[in-house]
Amino acid sequence: MSFDLSVIPNKNIIVAVTGGIAAYKSAILVRRLKDAGFNIRVVMTKGAQAFITPLTFQALSGNSVHTELLNPEAEAGMGHIELARWADLVLVAPASCDTLAKFAAGLADDLLSTLYLATKAPVWVAPAMNQQMWAAKATQRNLNTLVEDGVHVIMPDAGAQACGDIGLGRMPEPEELAYQVTEYFHKAQRTIAEKFGQLAGKHVVITAGPTRESIDPVRYISNHSTGKMGFSLAAACYSAGAKVTLIAGPVSLDTPNGVRRINVQSAVQMLDTSMQMLDEGCDIFIATAAVADYRVASVAEHKIKKSGDELNVSLVKNPDIVATIAQQAKRPFMVGFAAETRNVEEYAAGKLVAKKLDMIACNDVSRADIGFASDQNAMTVFFADHYQMQKRDLEKASKQEISQQLVDAIHDALNHTAEIEEDF
Numbered sequence: 001m002s003f004d005l006s007v008i009p010n011k012n013i014i015v016a017v018t019g020g021i022a023a024y025k026s027a028i029l030v031r032r033l034k035d036a037g038f039n040i041r042v043v044m045t046k047g048a049q050a051f052i053t054p055l056t057f058q059a060l061s062g063n064s065v066h067t068e069l070l071n072p073e074a075e076a077g078m079g080h081i082e083l084a085r086w087a088d089l090v091l092v093a094p095a096s097c098d099t100l101a102k103f104a105a106g107l108a109d110d111l112l113s114t115l116y117l118a119t120k121a122p123v124w125v126a127p128a129m130n131q132q133m134w135a136a137k138a139t140q141r142n143l144n145t146l147v148e149d150g151v152h153v154i155m156p157d158a159g160a161q162a163c164g165d166i167g168l169g170r171m172p173e174p175e176e177l178a179y180q181v182t183e184y185f186h187k188a189q190r191t192i193a194e195k196f197g198q199l200a201g202k203h204v205v206i207t208a209g210p211t212r213e214s215i216d217p218v219r220y221i222s223n224h225s226t227g228k229m230g231f232s233l234a235a236a237c238y239s240a241g242a243k244v245t246l247i248a249g250p251v252s253l254d255t256p257n258g259v260r261r262i263n264v265q266s267a268v269q270m271l272d273t274s275m276q277m278l279d280e281g282c283d284i285f286i287a288t289a290a291v292a293d294y295r296v297a298s299v300a301e302h303k304i305k306k307s308g309d310e311l312n313v314s315l316v317k318n319p320d321i322v323a324t325i326a327q328q329a330k331r332p333f334m335v336g337f338a339a340e341t342r343n344v345e346e347y348a349a350g351k352l353v354a355k356k357l358d359m360i361a362c363n364d365v366s367r368a369d370i371g372f373a374s375d376q377n378a379m380t381v382f383f384a385d386h387y388q389m390q391k392r393d394l395e396k397a398s399k400q401e402i403s404q405q406l407v408d409a410i411h412d413a414l415n416h417t418a419e420i421e422e423d424f
Contacts, residue, residue, distance in 0.1 A: 011185055012039045014087045014121075016112050017057070019047020022094035022128035022171035027052060029093060029174035030060045036182060041066065041083065043112050047096065069111040080111055084118035091181065093154075094128030094171045097139055103151070104142035124181075126154040128171035135168070154180065186257050189239070197241020198411040199284070204242040205277045205332070206234050207289035207321065209249030211267045215313060216300035225290035227251035229337075229377060229399055233288060234259045236403035240411070242284070247273050249289055267291045267318040274325055278332070284410060286335040287322035294318060323355040333414060335406075338362035349382055358384050359413055361394075361406060370396060377402045381409050387416050 013033060017026045026048075033040055042057040043066045054065035069080060092099060092112070099112065103125075108114040116123060125146065133139060134156065143153055154177065157170040208230020212220040227248060234246045235256035244259045247270055255261040264270045270289060277285075294315035304311070326334045336357045338348040341364065348362030361379045363370060370377045378396040383389040389412070394405050
């Protein structure tokens with residue numbers, strides 16, 4: 001399971017581990033959350049320490065593990081209060097039957113139960129216990145109390161348990177828990193972006209990757225585009241509050257969180273899908289795809305057998321997707337991309353005018369450090385004359401950083417248009 005945290009600022013998570021055989025899963029959970037970019041501090045009960053050592057979690061989290069309520073080494077001996085204030089989320093995994101009872105009763109006789117009462121952060125519990133203990137009326141009563149108090153309960157999985165029983169009570173897998181945490185912060189960030197983001201309320205359609213033009217059932221014409229720039233830009237637009245539709249050629253990339261993805265193969269399919277997006281309402285169209293200029297005039301029904309030293313294939317010109325969209329009556333704000341190997345700015349400026357674009361970003365793909373497969377890029381952005389905006393040079397940076405700068409440029413151009421209209 002994969003997930004993207006590129007639009008989430010640093011968040012602080014307390015992973016609280018209680019007594020139970022599932023504590024070994026918590027070590028993997030901490031690792032997954034760290035890999036995703038979260039700041040992690042671990043709290044352990046005495047029961048947890050019987051199953052796994054604090055040293056393990058210290059190595060995985062990169063922070064000292066908290067085990068004592070009154071720690072003389074903490075500032076003023078009130079470390080639990082500082083810890084409670086530090087957290088953006090408290091995740092108790094596994095949450096033992098005893099811990100749930102303490103939370104429900106409001107006890108504060110150890111670090112974790114005191115932390116629960118002292119924090120303003122959301123508290124999540126992932127119960128793990130014997131199936132009969134889970135089904136007990138007292139446990140269910142405690143869970144109902146916690147839900148009423150605003151605690152988020154992650155339901156346990158069913159299956160074979162360490163005691164030999166089969167039923168509900170297994171802690172979900174670490175990857176699933178990490179995914180749920182990620183989704184929670186993505187949704188929170190999304191809510192903020194929809195209210196305050198640069199592209200809030202806009203529907204952005206992005207084409208990305210290469211196209212494949214079939215020669216026969218096993219051969220095709222394509223190019224070296226990886227789609228990285230388009231996918232990165234989709235994530236940046238989503239972060240800026242936009243609804244994003246990504247029309248992707250054949251690439252091996254994970255779909256950015258929150259982005260709607262439509263897979264296509266050929267240039268004709270990409271154009272047809274792009275036209276459908278206009279019917280759905282498209283405010284901004286960004287054409288990062290490296291569309292094949294030509295396709296085979298007649299695709300062979302069966303594999304072409306090798307014979308002779310030459311194979312002659314007749315090609316016909318593909319439709320120009322970005323120019324076609326720009327000619328529509330209800331045209332969106334049009335952003336083109338120009339990947340060139342020489343005279344980059346000259347060719348880009350010509351395409352801006354010829355294709356009637358609002359903005360074009362160009363780069364030199366002959367450079368190995370910013371070419372198709374690179375994780376970095378450097379671009380120059382030109383605007384249509386009526387925007388009265390000077391070109392922008394985007395210095396070499398990660399494609400994520402370049403994407404944010406492109407979002408800034410789009411936002412500035414849209415605002416500049418609004419200012420001009422107000423003057424009239």
